[in-house]
Amino acid sequence: MTEKDITHVSEAQIAVHWQEEDYFYPSMQFIAQANMTDPAIYEKFSLDNFPNCYKAYADLLEWDEYWHTILDTSDAPCWKWFVGGRINASHNCIDRHLAKNRNKTAIHFVPELEEEKVEHITYQELWVRVNEFTALLRDFAGLKAGDRATLHMPMSAELPITMLACARLGVIHSEVFGGFSGRACADRIVDSKSNVLITMDAYYRSGTLLDHKKNADIAVELAAKDGQTVNKVLVWQRYPGKSSTPTPMVKGRDFFINEELKRFYGKRVKPVSMPAEAPLFLMYTSGTTGKPKGCQHSTGGYLAYVTGTSKFVQDIHPEDVYWCMADIGWITGHSYIVYGPLSLCASTVIYEGVPNYPDAGRPWRIAQDLGVNIFHTAPTAIRALRKIGPDEPAKYNYHFKHMTTVGEPIEPEVWKWYYKEVGKGEAIIVDTWWQTETGGFLCSTLPAITPMKPGSAGPSLPGIHPVIYDEDGNELPAGCGRAGNICIRNPWPGGFQTIWGDRNRFVQNYYARYCKDPKSKRWQDWPYLTGDAAVQAKDGYYRILGRIDDVINVSGHRLGTKEIESAALIVPEVAEAAVVPVAHEIKGKEPDLYIALKPGFDASPELEKKISDAVCNEIGKIAKPRRVWIVKDMPKTRSGKIMRRVLAAISNKKDVGDVTTLANPNIVDEIKAMVK
Numbered sequence: 038m039t040e041k042d043i044t045h046v047s048e049a050q051i052a053v054h055w056q057e058e059d060y061f062y063p064s065m066q067f068i069a070q071a072n073m074t075d076p077a078i079y080e081k082f083s084l085d086n087f088p089n090c091y092k093a094y095a096d097l098l099e100w101d102e103y104w105h106t107i108l109d110t111s112d113a114p115c116w117k118w119f120v121g122g123r124i125n126a127s128h129n130c131i132d133r134h135l136a137k138n139r140n141k142t143a144i145h146f147v148p149e150l151e152e153e154k155v156e157h158i159t160y161q162e163l164w165v166r167v168n169e170f171t172a173l174l175r176d177f178a179g180l181k182a183g184d185r186a187t188l189h190m191p192m193s194a195e196l197p198i199t200m201l202a203c204a205r206l207g208v209i210h211s212e213v214f215g216g217f218s219g220r221a222c223a224d225r226i227v228d229s230k231s232n233v234l235i236t237m238d239a240y241y242r243s244g245t246l247l248d249h250k251k252n253a254d255i256a257v258e259l260a261a262k263d264g265q266t267v268n269k270v271l272v273w274q275r276y277p278g279k280s281s282t283p284t285p286m287v288k289g290r291d292f293f294i295n296e297e298l299k300r301f302y303g304k305r306v307k308p309v310s311m312p313a314e315a316p317l318f319l320m321y322t323s324g325t326t327g328k329p330k331g332c333q334h335s336t337g338g339y340l341a342y343v344t345g346t347s348k349f350v351q352d353i354h355p356e357d358v359y360w361c362m363a364d365i366g367w368i369t370g371h372s373y374i375v376y377g378p379l380s381l382c383a384s385t386v387i388y389e390g391v392p393n394y395p396d397a398g399r400p401w402r403i404a405q406d407l408g409v410n411i412f413h414t415a416p417t418a419i420r421a422l423r424k425i426g427p428d429e430p431a432k433y434n435y436h437f438k439h440m441t442t443v444g445e446p447i448e449p450e451v452w453k454w455y456y457k458e459v460g461k462g463e464a465i466i467v468d469t470w471w472q473t474e475t476g477g478f479l480c481s482t483l484p485a486i487t488p489m490k491p492g493s494a495g496p497s498l499p500g501i502h503p504v505i506y507d508e509d510g511n512e513l514p515a516g517c518g519r520a521g522n523i524c525i526r527n528p529w530p531g532g533f534q535t536i537w538g539d540r541n542r543f544v545q546n547y548y549a550r551y552c553k554d555p556k557s558k559r560w561q562d563w564p565y566l567t568g569d570a571a572v573q574a575k576d577g578y579y580r581i582l583g584r585i586d587d588v589i590n591v592s593g594h595r596l597g598t599k600e601i602e603s604a605a606l607i608v609p610e611v612a613e614a615a616v617v618p619v620a621h622e623i624k625g626k627e628p629d630l631y632i633a634l635k636p637g638f639d640a641s642p643e644l645e646k647k648i649s650d651a652v653c654n655e656i657g658k659i660a661k662p663r664r665v666w667i668v669k670d671m672p673k674t675r676s677g678k679i680m681r682r683v684l685a686a687i688s689n690k691k692d693v694g695d696v697t698t699l700a701n702p703n704i705v706d707e708i709k710a711m712v713k
């Protein structure tokens with residue numbers, strides 16, 4: 038390989054791929070009850086019928102004022118959907134269901150400790166609790182439409198209550214994954230300019246009650262240093278009225294919500310009617326640079342899209358008990374634990390803890406006891422459960438009709454175990470490919486219409502029209518089976534509106550690469566770059582191969598290599614840092630961290646630990662490197678670029694190829710000997 042080859046071979050191209058598999062078909066029983074059984078749906082959502090086809094999604098919602106323009110492209114590529122419409126998301130997820138279903142369970146909250154009681158919250162009770170908390174947010178915290186509130190909450194019933202209370206006022210919520218560090222939370226507070234932080238004092242993880250309140254103190258302190266004052270920290274208590282953490286409350290700043298709420302008993306707040314294109318929430322995600330980007334999602338378009346896809350892809354009916362095991366701190370939880378299922382009046386399960394606590398039978402006991410019939414999880418969890426409890430599902434009496442896998446490509450062997458053991462050969466599986474940015478699914482089979490193919494996400498959803506480009510911007514012929522960069526030709530209602538406060542970066546990151554004319558106001562000229570490589574098989578099914586950018590997928594969580602590298606560079610001894618993904622049996626990928634020290638410093642186990650700890654403190658434990666390798670020098674091109682490809686090959690015990698053109702080829706063998 039020449040130097041150019043090594044630098045340009047993408048992660049996707051060097052990845053090992055599986056063979057095309059045979060189809061699996063849904064049962065007649067499934068088809069008989071499915072929400073969508075009309076194959077003409079693809080034609081109805083063809084490009085010829087775009088964008089008007091999406092009226093069908095908008096009509097799944099209750100509008101305060103109906104929209105007049107379905108798609109406004111005048112501010113390309115910031116698309117506006119359902120313009121002129123006014124709507125409230127909280128109303129659509131709660132109030133509109135009361136007349137018929139006030140006594141139905143909206144949320145089943147399952148504490149991690151099995152001896153604790155499951156909480157069943159009806160739509161009526163959800164309405165009461167959301168109303169009272171909305172009143173508190175408005176009258177005590179002083180929040181109003183358009184303000185941002187940062188949430189740093191674990192899996193709890195209070196998290197959707199908080200989101201829906203924000204939505205009721207038109208306050209833009211920005212939930213930070215509970216496992217992220219105080220530092221990561223601070224960065225998001227600063228970027229979104231929030232002056233209210235909503236958190237919880239403690240939560241269970243793997244049987245331990247974690248002190249989460251301490252992260253709030255760190256976040257507020259660090260945010261202040263970066264110029265953003267948080268004047269109120271609202272703290273839900275894991276055990277209302279009881280202290281669960283040693284971290285004290287700061288007088289005048291921190292308030293226990295359950296104390297303050299007493300003053301709002303009986304208060305009701307009319308949902309604020311928001312323009313369809315008003316932002317509903319921000320969800321920060323990793324990209325090519327160190328700074329996470331706040332993906333801004335709209336109210337009307339987003340809610341329409343997640344409601345439609347929850348109905349037609351997740352096949353949710355109001356009588357279903359639906360359990361998505363993701364964390365609400367990620368987009369999957371926002372779209373497919375909270376907004377989609379509640380908008381459809383389903384019962385949604387929220388589980389506090391880890392799937393294997395206290396043993397690998399736990400998920401199946403939860404499914405059995407709550408009567409879960411739709412199940413949604415990620416390959417990393419499936420691999421883990423398959424490894425530690427391959428025969429567990431058969432021991433429990435539950436029946437899924439439908440299952441989802443999301444977050445990364447799933448190995449056909451793992452898919453088949455999921456199908457046979459977890460689904461007991463009865464449940465259909467959808468493999469949904471999408472992203473934080475896209476709000477909802479892009480590719481998946483339609484459960485009653487298009488057969489499943491293990492290891493393949495399937496065709497694009499009705500109304501989503503992908504195109505695969507090569508490096509030079511040529512369109513690859515449909516179904517040619519060659520890898521390229523997958524883009525989406527057209528806008529869709531769930532797509533994010535912009536990066537919060539950084540339109541320029543939005544355009545650069547997602548549209549600049551294949552834009553046909555930067556001045557154009559036509560959507561046809563603005564293909565959306567997903568950042569994934571993919572191949573399309575002859576049958577039109579897409580197989581996603583992985584990221585083309587500097588993003589690694591650890592247990593289905595997206596981490597920027599640059600984020601981890603910048604965290605390592607905070608350690609004063611570190612001169613250079615390079616992160617590469619290493620294959621891992623359960624997690625999919627893990628970060629390996631290569632470090633070169635400043636002159637005068639020596640490698641030591643203590644220093645390795647210090648660097649690893651720095652990464653955990655800055656980002657969170659999910660970013661913990663597999664190993665920290667302190668090397669004498671980084672393999673570099675003659676122009677000084679660190680050859681991450683070579684490091685990745687070494688970490689993954691693969692052939693490094695020809696490295697003779699590097700500036701320092703000898704270092705490669707030295708590093709190889711070290712990593713072995």
Ligand code: WT7
Pocket residue numbers: 322368369442443444445446447468469470471472473474494567568569581582583584590593594595
């Ligand atoms: C990246 C997006 C979508 C919610 C969870 C992750 C990868 C996602 C699949 C899938 C293969 C997948 C892609 C994508 N990905 N789903 N079904 N098959 N790869 O959201 O954190 O924004 O990550 O996850 O690489 O770009 P995210």
